[in-house]
Amino acid sequence: MRKKLPFLEAISVLVGTIIGAGILGIPYVVAKAGFLTGLVVLLVIAAAVIIINLFLGEIVLSTKKRYQLTGYANKYLGRGGKYLMLLATVFGFYGALLAYIIGEGEILAALTGGNPLFYSLLFFIFGSVLVYLGLTVIKKLEFIMALIILVIVVFIGLLGFKLINLENLLEFNWLKLFIPYGVIFFAIGGTSAVPELRSVLVGREKLVKKAIIFGVTIPFIVYIIFTLVVVGVTGLQTTEIGTIGLGEVIGKSMLMFGNLFAFFTMATSFLTLGLALKNTYRFDIGFKHKTAWLLACLPPLFVFIFGLQDFVKVLGTVGAIGGGIEGLLILAIYWKLKSLKTTERQPEYKIPASGILIAVLSLIFIGGIVYTFVARNT
Numbered sequence: 001m002r003k004k005l006p007f008l009e010a011i012s013v014l015v016g017t018i019i020g021a022g023i024l025g026i027p028y029v030v031a032k033a034g035f036l037t038g039l040v041v042l043l044v045i046a047a048a049v050i051i052i053n054l055f056l057g058e059i060v061l062s063t064k065k066r067y068q069l070t071g072y073a074n075k076y077l078g079r080g081g082k083y084l085m086l087l088a089t090v091f092g093f094y095g096a097l098l099a100y101i102i103g104e105g106e107i108l109a110a111l112t113g114g115n116p117l118f119y120s121l122l123f124f125i126f127g128s129v130l131v132y133l134g135l136t137v138i139k140k141l142e143f144i145m146a147l148i149i150l151v152i153v154v155f156i157g158l159l160g161f162k163l164i165n166l167e168n169l170l171e172f173n174w175l176k177l178f179i180p181y182g183v184i185f186f187a188i189g190g191t192s193a194v195p196e197l198r199s200v201l202v203g204r205e206k207l208v209k210k211a212i213i214f215g216v217t218i219p220f221i222v223y224i225i226f227t228l229v230v231v232g233v234t235g236l237q238t239t240e241i242g243t244i245g246l247g248e249v250i251g252k253s254m255l256m257f258g259n260l261f262a263f264f265t266m267a268t269s270f271l272t273l274g275l276a277l278k279n280t281y282r283f284d285i286g287f288k289h290k291t292a293w294l295l296a297c298l299p300p301l302f303v304f305i306f307g308l309q310d311f312v313k314v315l316g317t318v319g320a321i322g323g324g325i326e327g328l329l330i331l332a333i334y335w336k337l338k339s340l341k342t343t344e345r346q347p348e349y350k351i352p353a354s355g356i357l358i359a360v361l362s363l364i365f366i367g368g369i370v371y372t373f374v375a376r377n378t
Contacts, residue, residue, distance in 0.1 A: 006200055006201055006202075006204055006207075007201070007204065007207050007210075007211060009200050010197045010200040010201050010207065010208075010211040010215070011211050011214050011215045011218070012147075013193050013196055013197065013200060013215075013272060014053075014190055014193045014194070014197065014211065014212065014215025014216070015149075015215050015218050015219055016149075016193075016268035016269065016271075016272055017190045017192065017193035017268070017269055017272040017273065017276075018187070018188055018189065018190035018193075018215070018216065018219040018269075019149055019187075019219045019222060019265045019268070019269065020096065020099075020100060020187070020265050020266050020268070020269025020270070020273075021096070021099040021100050021102075021103045021186075021187075021265070021266045021269065021311075021315060022099075022183060022184070022186045022187025022188070022315055022319070023187055023219075023222070023223055023226055023242075023262075023265055024103060024240075024241045024242050024243060024262050024265070024266075024311075025183045025186075025187070025240060025241070025242070025311065025312050025315045025316075026038070026042075026180065026183055026184060026187055026223055026226070026227050026242070027226070027227050027230035027231050027234075027238045027242035028183075028238050028239065028240045028241075028242060028312060029179055029180035029182075029183045029184070029312065029316070030042075030180050030227050030231055030238075031168075031231050031234070031235065031236055031238040032176070032179055032180070033171075033173065033176035033177070033179040033180045034171030034172050034173050034176060035168065035169040035170070035171060035227070035228075035231050035232075036169070036170065036171060036172035037171065037172050037173050037174075037176050037177060037179075037180070038180045038184070038227065038231075039224070039227075040172075040177070041177055041180050041181055041184055042180075042184055042188075042220070042223060042224065042227075044364070045181070045184050045185055045188055045364075046188055046216060046217075046220040048327075048361055048364060049185075049188050049189060049190070049191075049216055050212065050213060050216045050217075051351075051357070051361065052191060052327055052330055052331070052361070053190065053191055053194050053212045053215075053216060054209065054212055054213075054349075054351050055330055055331070055334040055351060056069075056072075056191055056194045056195075056330050056334075057194055057197070057208045057209060057212050057349075058334070058337070058347050058349060058350060058351055059072055059076075059330075059333055059334060059337055060072070060194060060195050060197075060198050060208075061198065061205055061208060061345070061347035061348050061349070062337060062343040062344060062345060062346075062347045063075065063343070063344055063345070064344040064345050065344075066195070066198070066199070066283065067195065067283065067284060068089075068192075068195055068276060068279050068280040068283060068284050069085050069089050069191065069192065069195070069280070069326065069329075069330075070082055070085045070086045070089055070280050070284040070285070071280075071283060071284040072085075072195075072333055073085035073086075073329055073333060074284070076333045076336045076337060077329070077332060077333060077336060081329060081332065081333070082284075084325070084329060085326070085329050086280070086284075086285075087325075088322050088325035088326045088329065089192070089277070089280060089322075089326065090277070090280075091318065091321070091322040091325075092189075092192075092318055092322030092323060092326060093192070093273050093274075093276065093277040093280075093296075094277075094299055094300050094303070095300075095314055095317065095318030095322060096186070096269065096273050096318060097270060097273060097274060097277075097297075097300040098300040098303055098304055098308065098314055099186075099266075099311060099314045099315055099318070100123075100127075100266045100267075100269060100270040100273075101120050101123065101124055101270075101300060101301065101304050102120065102304065102311050102314065103241060103262065103266050103311060104119065104120060104123040104263065104266050104267070104270075105117060105118075105119045105120030105121075105123065106241055106244070106311070107119075107241065107243070107244075107259045107262045107263050107266070108122075108123070108263065110241075110244050110247070110255070110259050111255075111256065111259050111260075111263075120304065123267075123270075124297075124301055127267065127270045127271060127274065128274065128293075128297040130271050130274075131270075131271060131274035131275055131278060131293065131296065131297060132293050134275065148264050149222070149261065149264050149265055149268070150218075150222070152257055152260060152261040152264070153222050153225055153226055153261060154225075155257055156225075156226065156229060156243075156246075156254070156257060156258055156261060157225045157226075157228075157229055159250060159253065159254050159257070160229035160230070160232070160233050160246060160250060160254065161229060163232075163233045163249070163250065164228070164229065164232030164233055165232060165233070165235060166232070167235075168231055168232050168233075168234075168235035168236075169228070169231065169232050178367070178368065178371040178375075181316075181319075181320060181368045181371065181372075182315065182316030182317060182318075182319040182320035182321075182368065182372055183312065183315045183316045183319055184223075184319070185319035185320060185323045185324070185368060186315045186316070186318055186319025186320075186323060187219075187223065187315070187319070188216065188219060188220065188223065189319070189323050189326075190215070190216065190219075191326060191327075191330065192272070192273060192276040192277075193215075193272055193276065194212065195276075196272070196275075196276065197211055197212070197215075205348045206348040206349075208348060208349070209348070209349045226242070227242075229246070230242040230243075230245070230246050233246060233249055233250070234246060234249055240311050240312045241262065241311065242258075243255075243258030243259050243261060243262045244258075244259070246258050247259065274296055274297060277295075277296040278292045278293050278295075278296040278297075279292070280292075280296075281295050281296060316372065317372060319368075320368040320369055320371070320372035321369055321372055321373075323365075323368075324365040324366070324368050324369040325365075325369070327361065327365045328362060328365050328366070331358050331361060331362060334353065334358075335353065335358060338353040
């Protein structure tokens, strides 16, 4: 069993990073687009994310020195790639951390009837302290919280399944494909955790590929179950934070367990993303530990205090624009890596470099970015 623990911990780091605030917004945008429309988008994006993460895993395993995404961009694409990746990473991380601060306040307020602002600030204090402590503490919490999350989503499924109205699950509309794109992409990304897998699997790097596949597939299944239940039960009345509306329909037990699920999913992602951003400033930029920690945690708090608190809009914009630029840069790094005659170390696995596949993925990311810009300005 001890030999399996690092592998399970690696999966839980990725699962914990992926399953966050995004899952709570998925039912809302899927209900607007139509359940079958959203299901197609979820399938396509999940496949794209697995491929991107496998590309990144090969990049990490082909490089001797430890970096975050910005460092790999600098190494393989030069200073221009470094600063563009830094911009995309910081935009994405800060947006995600902001979403978790907003969401945790609303969830805790729904559970207790208290003030969302107070609970958001309380959560921020707790989460930022754990980010300061580093990977060892977070890794242990990820493993426990990932198990709790899986148990709770099964419970939600059992409670809500008998109340599903099939009429809420039959709509499909090609014209609405991009409506759920940004939120779903935000919800299933997780590339920031891939470099951390190598730290968890030291001496067992051959398991990185399998950990990536399992680490994305598990959230994908969780998202399907959760969205099926929420949209099936609440239909067009689905709330922006799905568990709140579901709890209002089913009753107190769902309100409690659904919102506990929401709390744990956002808490795990806040910890892992906060750590990744701190390490970006520390290892890739060169700041000292305390400075890197302050730069990682304080900006989203300031933005929150000054009034940017639109949950779904934050998710969609960050997912489509930040995630899209990040995905395009990972494709560029991977293409550059494959053009080299030799790499610094022999990676434990290799993914064939297909120009057609890279072109298709690029079109998906560019399409999402363009749609989001147009939608936000019309």
